Amino acid sequence: MRRSKASQKAFSFAVLTAMACLPIAVVGRAAPAAPAAIGNNWYAAAPYLMPQSNSPPDPVAVMSATGLKAFQLAFILAPNGGGCSPTWDGTSAVSSDTVVAGVVSKIRAAGGDVSVSVGGYGGTKLGQTCGDAASTAAAYQQVITKYQLKAIDFDLEEPEYENEAAIANELGAAKILQANNPGLFISVTMPGTAAGTGWFGTLLLDKAKSIGFTPNNFSIMPFDGGFNGASSQVSALENFHGLLMSHMGWDSATAYAHEGFSGMNGKSDISEYFYQSDFETVLNYATGHGLGRFTFWSVNRDRPCGSSTDNGICSNVTQNAWDFTKYSVRFAGATPPVDAGPPPPTDAGGGGTCTAPAWVSSTAYNGGAVVSYNGHKWTAKWWTQNDVPGGPAGVWTDNGPCTS
Structure with missing residues (x-):
C-alpha cells in the first residue's frame, strides 16, 4: 500500500533500540500459540500493524477498546544483505524471531489472530531475490509454518511491482502456497489510481489469470495519488471493479466479491486527508456491494497527535484513539464497544x-x-x-x- 507506508516502512526507525522496551514484546518464545478459531471475515478486515517500529501500540488494548480480532502484521522482506530467506523489515530473521512470535501469542491469547503481509513499499522483496516461484514459496512457507498462519497478504508495490520476473515469482508463490495450505486466506494488494489501478496493475491481473491463480481478493490502495476524499476512492473502486471483470473474466458479483479496499487514515504522505466520514462512505460502499476486503494503513497511526506530528505514529486529524479501527470491526460484522474515553484536544x-x-x-x-x-x-x-x-x-x- 503505500507511500504512506513508504516513509515509515522503509526506514523502520528505532527497531532494534526500542525493541526491548516495547509493551508488546515477549522475549523467550520461539513459536506462537495455536491460532484462535476466527472467520475469514476478520482476516478480510484486519488493519495493518507494524509490530517492531512506528511506536507499536499494545494490540490487546486495541482489541479491548474496539472489538477487533485480527491484525495484518507488516512486513516480511528479503534480508538487507541479500538472499532468499524471510526477515522482518529486512533485519530480523524469521527463523530466530521471538519478538513478533510473542506479539502473535499475545493476540491469540486474547482470542484474536494475525495475517502477515509480505512486501510493502520499502526494502527488497523476496520475489526480487529468490530465483523462481518455488523458492519464493519455500521462503514464505517458513513464515506460515513459524506462525501457524491462516492468512497472508501479498503487498506488491514499487519497484517490484514493475518487475515482470519478480511479480511472476510472487504470484507463482502465492498459487503454490494456496495449494499446499488448504483454506489459506490470500489477499493481493496493489497501488490504486483514478482508473482503478495502473498499467502494471493490469499486467498483474493478466499474469494471475494466465497462471490460474485466484486469491480471496485483489485490493487497491486509493491514496497517495491525487485522491480527494471518499468520492474519489469510491470512483476508483468502481473502476477497478470493471478491470476485474475485463481482465479476470468475472461477472459483476464475482468481481465485487474478490475486490478489496486498502485505505489510509488521516493525512497521507502527499497531504491528502481522509477523515472518519470518508471511511464511513467507503465502508457503506464496500458492504453495499459485497466487497471482499476492507483494511487500512495503519493501527500505529490510528490515534491523535500530541507533541509529535510524526505521520507514522498518529493520523494528523481530529480523532479519538482507534476511531478508524472500528470501521474494520464493522466490516467484519461486529459492533464496536462504545468509547467512553475523553475526546481529543481541540481549539x-x-x-x-x-x-x-x-x-x-x-x-x-x-x-x-x-x-x-x-x-x-x-x-x-x-x-x-x-x-x-x-x-x-x-x-x-x-x-x-x-x-x-
Whole structure:
C-alpha cells in the first residue's frame, strides 16, 4: 500500500533500540500459540500493524477498546544483505524471531489472530531475490509454518511491482502456497489510481489469470495519488471493479466479491486527508456491494497527535484513539464497544450535537459561512468550494466541538 507506508516502512526507525522496551514484546518464545478459531471475515478486515517500529501500540488494548480480532502484521522482506530467506523489515530473521512470535501469542491469547503481509513499499522483496516461484514459496512457507498462519497478504508495490520476473515469482508463490495450505486466506494488494489501478496493475491481473491463480481478493490502495476524499476512492473502486471483470473474466458479483479496499487514515504522505466520514462512505460502499476486503494503513497511526506530528505514529486529524479501527470491526460484522474515553484536544471547549448545516463539497461558501463537519463547527475564512474543513488548504477555522 503505500507511500504512506513508504516513509515509515522503509526506514523502520528505532527497531532494534526500542525493541526491548516495547509493551508488546515477549522475549523467550520461539513459536506462537495455536491460532484462535476466527472467520475469514476478520482476516478480510484486519488493519495493518507494524509490530517492531512506528511506536507499536499494545494490540490487546486495541482489541479491548474496539472489538477487533485480527491484525495484518507488516512486513516480511528479503534480508538487507541479500538472499532468499524471510526477515522482518529486512533485519530480523524469521527463523530466530521471538519478538513478533510473542506479539502473535499475545493476540491469540486474547482470542484474536494475525495475517502477515509480505512486501510493502520499502526494502527488497523476496520475489526480487529468490530465483523462481518455488523458492519464493519455500521462503514464505517458513513464515506460515513459524506462525501457524491462516492468512497472508501479498503487498506488491514499487519497484517490484514493475518487475515482470519478480511479480511472476510472487504470484507463482502465492498459487503454490494456496495449494499446499488448504483454506489459506490470500489477499493481493496493489497501488490504486483514478482508473482503478495502473498499467502494471493490469499486467498483474493478466499474469494471475494466465497462471490460474485466484486469491480471496485483489485490493487497491486509493491514496497517495491525487485522491480527494471518499468520492474519489469510491470512483476508483468502481473502476477497478470493471478491470476485474475485463481482465479476470468475472461477472459483476464475482468481481465485487474478490475486490478489496486498502485505505489510509488521516493525512497521507502527499497531504491528502481522509477523515472518519470518508471511511464511513467507503465502508457503506464496500458492504453495499459485497466487497471482499476492507483494511487500512495503519493501527500505529490510528490515534491523535500530541507533541509529535510524526505521520507514522498518529493520523494528523481530529480523532479519538482507534476511531478508524472500528470501521474494520464493522466490516467484519461486529459492533464496536462504545468509547467512553475523553475526546481529543481541540481549539475550543464544549460538546454536543451540531445544528449548523453540514459541509457539502459541491457548495460554494463565502467568508464567514459556518458549517459542521466531523462533530465540529467550522467558519470559512474566505470564499471556498470543495476544501475539506481541517484539510491542507487551511480555509476553515475550527471552532471546536459543536455546542449548538
